[in-house]
Amino acid sequence: MSHQHHDIDVVVVGAGMAGLVCAHRLRQRGVEVLLLEACQQVGGRTVGVEVDSEVVDLGGQFIGPGQDRVYALAEELGVATFPTYTAGTNVLETEAGRLRRFRGMVPKLGPFTLLDVARAQARLDRLARTVDTGAPWRGPNANTFDGQTLQTWIDRTVTTRGGRGFLALACHAIWACEPSELSLLHALFYIKAAGSLSALTDFEGGAQQDRLDGGAYGLAGKLADRLETSLRLNTPVRRIEHDDAGVTVTAEDGTAWRAGHVVVAAAPPLAGRIAYRPALPAARDNLLQRLPMGSVIKCIATYPEPFWRTAGLSGAALSLRGPIALTVDSSPRSGRRGILIGFVTGAAARDLATHSSAARRTILLDSLTRLFGPQASTPLSFVERNWNEQPFTRGAYSAVFPPGAWTQLGSALRAPVGRIHWAGTETSPRWYGYIEGAVRSGEAAADAITPARRGPSGRE
Amino acid sequence: MSHQHHDIDVVVVGAGMAGLVCAHRLRQRGVEVLLLEACQQVGGRTVGVEVDSEVVDLGGQFIGPGQDRVYALAEELGVATFPTYTAGTNVLETEAGRLRRFRGMVPKLGPFTLLDVARAQARLDRLARTVDTGAPWRGPNANTFDGQTLQTWIDRTVTTRGGRGFLALACHAIWACEPSELSLLHALFYIKAAGSLSALTDFEGGAQQDRLDGGAYGLAGKLADRLETSLRLNTPVRRIEHDDAGVTVTAEDGTAWRAGHVVVAAAPPLAGRIAYRPALPAARDNLLQRLPMGSVIKCIATYPEPFWRTAGLSGAALSLRGPIALTVDSSPRSGRRGILIGFVTGAAARDLATHSSAARRTILLDSLTRLFGPQASTPLSFVERNWNEQPFTRGAYSAVFPPGAWTQLGSALRAPVGRIHWAGTETSPRWYGYIEGAVRSGEAAADAITPARRGPSGRE
Numbered sequence: 064m065s066h067q068h069h070d071i072d073v074v075v076v077g078a079g080m081a082g083l084v085c086a087h088r089l090r091q092r093g094v095e096v097l098l099l100e101a102c103q104q105v106g107g108r109t110v111g112v113e114v115d116s117e118v119v120d121l122g123g124q125f126i127g128p129g130q131d132r133v134y135a136l137a138e139e140l141g142v143a144t145f146p147t148y149t150a151g152t153n154v155l156e157t158e159a160g161r162l163r164r165f166r167g168m169v170p171k172l173g174p175f176t177l178l179d180v181a182r183a184q185a186r187l188d189r190l191a192r193t194v195d196t197g198a199p200w201r202g203p204n205a206n207t208f209d210g211q212t213l214q215t216w217i218d219r220t221v222t223t224r225g226g227r228g229f230l231a232l233a234c235h236a237i238w239a240c241e242p243s244e245l246s247l248l249h250a251l252f253y254i255k256a257a258g259s260l261s262a263l264t265d266f267e268g269g270a271q272q273d274r275l276d277g278g279a280y281g282l283a284g285k286l287a288d289r290l291e292t293s294l295r296l297n298t299p300v301r302r303i304e305h306d307d308a309g310v311t312v313t314a315e316d317g318t319a320w321r322a323g324h325v326v327v328a329a330a331p332p333l334a335g336r337i338a339y340r341p342a343l344p345a346a347r348d349n350l351l352q353r354l355p356m357g358s359v360i361k362c363i364a365t366y367p368e369p370f371w372r373t374a375g376l377s378g379a380a381l382s383l384r385g386p387i388a389l390t391v392d393s394s395p396r397s398g399r400r401g402i403l404i405g406f407v408t409g410a411a412a413r414d415l416a417t418h419s420s421a422a423r424r425t426i427l428l429d430s431l432t433r434l435f436g437p438q439a440s441t442p443l444s445f446v447e448r449n450w451n452e453q454p455f456t457r458g459a460y461s462a463v464f465p466p467g468a469w470t471q472l473g474s475a476l477r478a479p480v481g482r483i484h485w486a487g488t489e490t491s492p493r494w495y496g497y498i499e500g501a502v503r504s505g506e507a508a509a510d511a512i513t514p515a516r517r518g519p520s521g522r523e
Numbered sequence: 524m525s526h527q528h529h530d531i532d533v534v535v536v537g538a539g540m541a542g543l544v545c546a547h548r549l550r551q552r553g554v555e556v557l558l559l560e561a562c563q564q565v566g567g568r569t570v571g572v573e574v575d576s577e578v579v580d581l582g583g584q585f586i587g588p589g590q591d592r593v594y595a596l597a598e599e600l601g602v603a604t605f606p607t608y609t610a611g612t613n614v615l616e617t618e619a620g621r622l623r624r625f626r627g628m629v630p631k632l633g634p635f636t637l638l639d640v641a642r643a644q645a646r647l648d649r650l651a652r653t654v655d656t657g658a659p660w661r662g663p664n665a666n667t668f669d670g671q672t673l674q675t676w677i678d679r680t681v682t683t684r685g686g687r688g689f690l691a692l693a694c695h696a697i698w699a700c701e702p703s704e705l706s707l708l709h710a711l712f713y714i715k716a717a718g719s720l721s722a723l724t725d726f727e728g729g730a731q732q733d734r735l736d737g738g739a740y741g742l743a744g745k746l747a748d749r750l751e752t753s754l755r756l757n758t759p760v761r762r763i764e765h766d767d768a769g770v771t772v773t774a775e776d777g778t779a780w781r782a783g784h785v786v787v788a789a790a791p792p793l794a795g796r797i798a799y800r801p802a803l804p805a806a807r808d809n810l811l812q813r814l815p816m817g818s819v820i821k822c823i824a825t826y827p828e829p830f831w832r833t834a835g836l837s838g839a840a841l842s843l844r845g846p847i848a849l850t851v852d853s854s855p856r857s858g859r860r861g862i863l864i865g866f867v868t869g870a871a872a873r874d875l876a877t878h879s880s881a882a883r884r885t886i887l888l889d890s891l892t893r894l895f896g897p898q899a900s901t902p903l904s905f906v907e908r909n910w911n912e913q914p915f916t917r918g919a920y921s922a923v924f925p926p927g928a929w930t931q932l933g934s935a936l937r938a939p940v941g942r943i944h945w946a947g948t949e950t951s952p953r954w955y956g957y958i959e960g961a962v963r964s965g966e967a968a969a970d971a972i973t974p975a976r977r978g979p980s981g982r983e
Binding site (some may be wrong): 092150187206210211212214215240241242243244245272292299301302315317330335336338341342345346349351353354355356358409410412416452454457458465466467468470471472 | 610666669670671672674675678700701702703704705760775777792795796799801802805806808809812813814815817818851869870873909911912914917918925926927928930931932968
């Protein structure tokens, strides 16, 4: 690369929330940006589809206290928020298929199990407080925590059978993986990055407290509108050449752009599939070999009305039997329709994916019907999304650190490589795995390239 | 893809030992083959360089009993084998830097430590016998074994501090990673795939028993010679389109070949970086997100003669202090020169890589000098190879399964995806991680496409 001409100041790769926010902020500072997206739509792990004239979220959708940047973004974009419906009682389905109603976040388990779970939760919170989310590989117990799986910790700490089952269910719901796949250190980091375990699991006061009017995808859609011609869809990036003077970003169709910087705002496994020339430093490359995505199928059943509410149910359920591990009332703010969302994660998601579309629908509606009664069996419409089959995401909710990855290679997660910067919820020390983490990471990448200035011009 | 013309019967991607053997066997059966290699030389994780008019192996180099296919290949290609030099005493360096001489495979540790290590080894062998190497995800204890790291097992099983240190050293030497990075199930699978733990660690009777005259790389070189124009170097493959009728394989420069089948014979992380259209099934893709390579720097010091032999030393050493964990006498068969090879693995390799080339040389020669005396400090020549920096290998010796990967997604390791077949040592149920595994996997892929026939024509 001998020519010094820059087509553009910054190329951003990936129009998920991180890339969109990054490009938006750079443009606000007068930086010339090109945002390249592999898919035919923006949003990344937030996706909206219209079902029966209601927009439903196939991906991330909840926000909650402490997620300041996403609330600020919603306000800036004129997207209203409203509380997730939580009135009424929740349901827990036991492994044997019995239903137990409960209020709040603590299901009716036996007293020994309840005590066991409460102790485990308190211990996780206590251990999480020792983790430095900016550098989880530091800290007196980092090697001990990162030398074991969450499964090992559960086996050692939780003494009742019911307690172990409930902890596994929590892992399925929070990380969309099996406890065997997850480093204890990553679980603790993730808890600390949100503040506490209850910040992850709760509706009121937690990460599921609020929803966005018209769907979380509205944020991505409105950002895309503002970017206008700075956004290019259907453009998978295949190669990034980089040197002291700039970067050359080449798309699958051979089109190339020369820029001063590139921000790669793709999920880690996808970021690792771009060809970098020269090759990435060993530590960065080796880290990208180690960060698989969780496994999740989200299903959305739409009914004429939220019939469970009249039966005194909140629509929130947990199931130890599965395959749906977790449901939430996701009806539109208007209440015009009733919408239940269900999450199938980890091994259950991998198993469900082996069935035909028709069989999956039957299995999933059976699961909902056991939880909410016969009315659940005949939705107006039913959609599902297997995030592991999306070619440019290949899993969700987020990348799961296996044992050893944080301590061996974690310092390569966020550090730029020359003029290549990294964004995406996985690079955020706060709210890793959430829309909030993505927003923060996009802002941080923009700030690293062009710090906020007083004047109107941020051009380099 | 509407055209049915096939440029070629089979494209093989990657000219490591697996790809070379696969292409060679297919050609022997009259199948028209094109072997594409990203690098400027064949051999993959076997690489030879001429140093002071001796060919030295920068990569894999040893073979041993039970590795029938590689011995047969050596015979077919006219490459002689000879025993690794093992006469004399071995050296163990303690963490504190003291040297202890020993014979055989058992260093002089304290009696409690020795007993502890012997018990751990016997247990690993016993547990390994329960693993089905064809389907490690089956078996009564698969989930238990795959739910924990090797670190967890060591912490729980080995009671002496010295014993734990020695088991960690064994992990460094065998898997080139930290015990925290490795599923216990993978360790057991790997042991069973070789036969026993001593088959992995031993010289006589084990995987380090013999060497190949002129270097292991000679096998690759001779196979490449036979392939003639069927081999194309400097051709990284970027995209594989596949349908019911065939495959289209596209290189980085845009050249494309239509074929009946493709065999991807690249290390798992590299196989995952090719763009597949349609995208790979979720299980296969998700598995490829989970199989990082080990970390190893191999160094080779050449001396006027094998001076350690006259001092009664074998040249084999283990060091708990490091950074070199393991050395072996790798002098040429002629004995004209003395050559010591050293392995720096796992965290030590990652740490060493942060130093300058000059500093690394100093550190590594200091390490050799502590083990073998002042003569080791002034080699005729000194070369090192950091396998993690090789853009088309990105680690060695082999892919390391973290917890959960075998049980959750292992069944996607070897299964073809339509007309896409997988080869490479990681796909072999016998001698995974060794040259033997690569040879077997190449033969198996060739057999899957074109079973052995009586007649001379294997053309489809």
